[in-house]
Amino acid sequence: MPNGQGLESLLIKKVCIYGAGAIGGWIGVKLAQAGCDVSVVARGDTLAAIQAQGLRLQQGEETLAVPVRASASPAELGPQDLVIVAVKAPAMAAVAGAIAPLLGPETMVLTAMNGVPWWFFEGFGGALAGTRLKAVDPQGAIASAIPGRHIVGCVVHASCSLHGPGFVKHHFGNRLIVGEPSGDKTARVQQLVALLTQAGHETVLSEQIQKDTWYKLWGNMTVNPVSAMTGATTDLILNDDLVRGFISSVMLEAREIGARIGIPIAEQPEDRHQMTRKLGAFKTSMLQDVEAGKAVELDALVTVVRELGALTGVATPFTDALLGLSRLHARVRGLY
Numbered sequence: 272m273p274n275g276q277g278l279e280s281l282l283i284k285k286v287c288i289y290g291a292g293a294i295g296g297w298i299g300v301k302l303a304q305a306g307c308d309v310s311v312v313a314r315g316d317t318l319a320a321i322q323a324q325g326l327r328l329q330q331g332e333e334t335l336a337v338p339v340r341a342s343a344s345p346a347e348l349g350p351q352d353l354v355i356v357a358v359k360a361p362a363m364a365a366v367a368g369a370i371a372p373l374l375g376p377e378t379m380v381l382t383a384m385n386g387v388p389w390w391f392f393e394g395f396g397g398a399l400a401g402t403r404l405k406a407v408d409p410q411g412a413i414a415s416a417i418p419g420r421h422i423v424g425c426v427v428h429a430s431c432s433l434h435g436p437g438f439v440k441h442h443f444g445n446r447l448i449v450g451e452p453s454g455d456k457t458a459r460v461q462q463l464v465a466l467l468t469q470a471g472h473e474t475v476l477s478e479q480i481q482k483d484t485w486y487k488l489w490g491n492m493t494v495n496p497v498s499a500m501t502g503a504t505t506d507l508i509l510n511d512d513l514v515r516g517f518i519s520s521v522m523l524e525a526r527e528i529g530a531r532i533g534i535p536i537a538e539q540p541e542d543r544h545q546m547t548r549k550l551g552a553f554k555t556s557m558l559q560d561v562e563a564g565k566a567v568e569l570d571a572l573v574t575v576v577r578e579l580g581a582l583t584g585v586a587t588p589f590t591d592a593l594l595g596l597s598r599l600h601a602r603v604r605g606l607y
Contacts, residue, residue, distance in 0.1 A: 386571025
């Protein structure tokens with residue numbers, strides 16, 4: 272699509288990527304190609320690479336490079352129409368502490384992250400609506416720094432990796448599910464869906480973004496930490512009957528929790544395993560983090576499920592075992 276085509280009718284022009292890793296970089300390149308004024312908050316080697324060579328994306332045989340404004344200081348970039356937060360959950364507290372200069376009164380903050388977000392019960396959850404999840408926002412600092420009115424949720428179904436600083440390689444998948452925490456189909460979220468679609472993403476406007484978040488979590492809250500502990504790809508994990516049985520038991524606990532907060536899942540764990548098998552010998556993001564010596568996002572994927580079990584009265588012995596083992600594994604390596 273030609274740069275800028277159709278953007279005259281859109282109000283989203285200034286876009287900042289906070290977290291120029293694999294997913295943030297991928298989305299950033301596509302939005303810059305669509306005509307947005309894209310900036311990036313980055314540090315160190317990533318900042319230097321983007322300033323020198325632009326934000327780069329390898330997609331199939333094609334390598335794209337787009338010039339973007341990059342800075343370590345959000346204050347240098349100023350208020351944005353859209354801020355895309357694409358960091359791992361352990362980095363979120365630091366982001367919250369620095370994001371204020373990017374936020375104007377109408378700024379949208381799109382969270383393209385794994386796991387259960389801090390805003391999960393914003394405008395959702397029945398009796399639990401408004402509950403702060405201590406596993407992901409212990410002191411409420413994130414919610415205080417990014418008020419709920421700014422939030423739009425995003426569930427990413429794509430695989431990307433870093434080829435080098437500021438250089439993303441796209442592997443497969445192109446789906447973004449986007450929605451207001453309240454479930455309302457607001458004018459701003461419809462504009463955002465239109466923009467992301469124009470940028471080349473298969474973009475879906477969610478009926479309830481928490482449901483899409485929970486369904487993705489249902490698959491990766493188990494395979495991710497098991498892969499991190501064992502070093503195994505997803506095919507090897509699912510081919511072991513005992514491991515697959517353990518994973519299924521964790522998933523059944525999570526399914527019961529979901530049913531009690533208004534997110535029923537009709538499928539059985541084996542149905543989801545069949546979907547995962549289609550990915551082949553896939554290395555999870557958490558295993559990649561362990562291999563790279565990066566902090567693992569256990570709290571947003573597993574600790575929070577244990578907390579939700581306590582809030583809903585669901586016993587979680589299998590989830591507890593998974594959390595205890597994976598947490599100990601990460602602590603021994605200084606990754607948690």
